[in-house]
Amino acid sequence: MKALRFCTVILLALITVACSGSQRREAVDLPESELKVSLDKIWSQSLGDPRGGTLSPVGADDGRVCGASAYSVFCFQGDSGREIYEIVFDQKISGGLGVANAEIFLGGEDGMVGLIDPTGVVKWQSNIRNSVMGAPMAVGQTVIVRDVQGRLVGLDRETGAFKWDFQAPSQSLILRSNPGISAGHSDTVVVGFHGGIAMHLDSESGEVRWSVNVSIASGDNELERISDVVGTPIVLENMVCMATFQGRAACFDLETGRRNWSIQTSAVGSLGFDDERIFVSDEAGYVMALDRGTGAVLWRNESFKYRKITGPTVLGPWVMVGDLDGIVSVLSASDGSYVGRAKTDGSQILTNPIVIDDNMFVQTSKGNLYTFAADQNF
Secondary structure (H helix, E strand, C coil): CHHHHHHHHHHHHHHHHHHHHCCCCCCCCCCCCCCCEEEEEEEEEECCCCCCCCCCCEECCCCEEEEECCCEEEEEECCCCCEEEEEECCCCEEEEEEEECCEEEEEECCCEEEEECCCCCEEEEEECCCCECCCCEEECCEEEEEECCCEEEEEECCCCCEEEEEECCCCCCCCCCCCCEEECCCCEEEEECHHHEEEEEECCCCCEEEEEECCCCCCCCCCCCCCCEEEEEEEECCEEEEEECCEEEEEEECCCCCEEEEEEECEEEEEEECCCEEEEEECCCCEEEEECCCCCEEEEECCCCCCCCCCCEEECCEEEEECCCCEEEEEECCCCCEEEEEECCCCCECCCCEEECCEEEEEECCCEEEEEEEEECC
16 A cells, blocks of 8 residues: 555656646746735744645634644644644644634545644544545534545544545546545535546535536646646535636536536636635636636736746635745735735745635745735725
8 A cells, every 4th residue: 555655646746747847937027016905914933844745724713723744733823823732743744734613634644634622632543544635624523535546535523433435536647736625515525536527425425416527638648638626616605616727617506516607727726706706826827807607707817927826815805826936916806906915935835825814824835824914005
């Protein structure tokens, strides 16, 4: 099993290099326009070296903000940044952190899945026998976790005991990304897989309610045919939306899986949204706003060409993305104009910024966690 896991990781690394190789063009400079929004740093903390992991902070219901490095989980007071605890693990954290209520979930490189209770006690650890990919997700009484080969495993939330597993169709080559799992309705989950497939499953049994193709792979070679679902699906009332690399962004009816609309794009990171729009970042560095009901393109900002931006995150009337230089940029959600920026430590931001209690949080590749508040300068 370890040999198989090692080969899979090597393939992922090769795909990362190959995909980025075609985009090795000089990044554009950010606009020098008048900045109408300032991002004021509230606090920052060093989490430690993630050692190549794609990790992102999470916010718990009790006001904590938690993040991870390669071997440690930290939790802080969200308003002040005061450290509450650090928990050290003997296995590299590969799957990032998930959160439900005040419980924190994590996954490891050698198959470890763990639950940390609200007091900072590790309640249980289980092992799914393969490297965890993406953050575990708890729905009802089940913790759902994905391994690097696309297998889903359901574990009992109280004990960590095995409940079910499900193997998605395998692919010879897959994209290194940070895929997420979303809660649907009535103890269900929506999961995106390799090859542009998405499924709606019952969290208690693992039974598939529907399966759809977000996009269909095409191209002259295996690299061109990579079309994996990226980021975390977003559930918006009775609709679920997601996007693929080298494929499409699309929204589906949550109950039936019927496609509402789709648009061609090569997405990076999770989609963003507000009451009227869906926002998507693509691999070329463009950010688009789409009409939430029809998918029509409302605006496109081309300020970030080849800057390896993250997916977009909405904070009030603004859309925020991170980039290869650790800069968080702010766009107007209404028209896409460039209105603000903030600097971190100069290292790349790999995952969408997150919003907790009206503040914005980012984790950099160097393992530093920053929180900002937005201030409109009028």
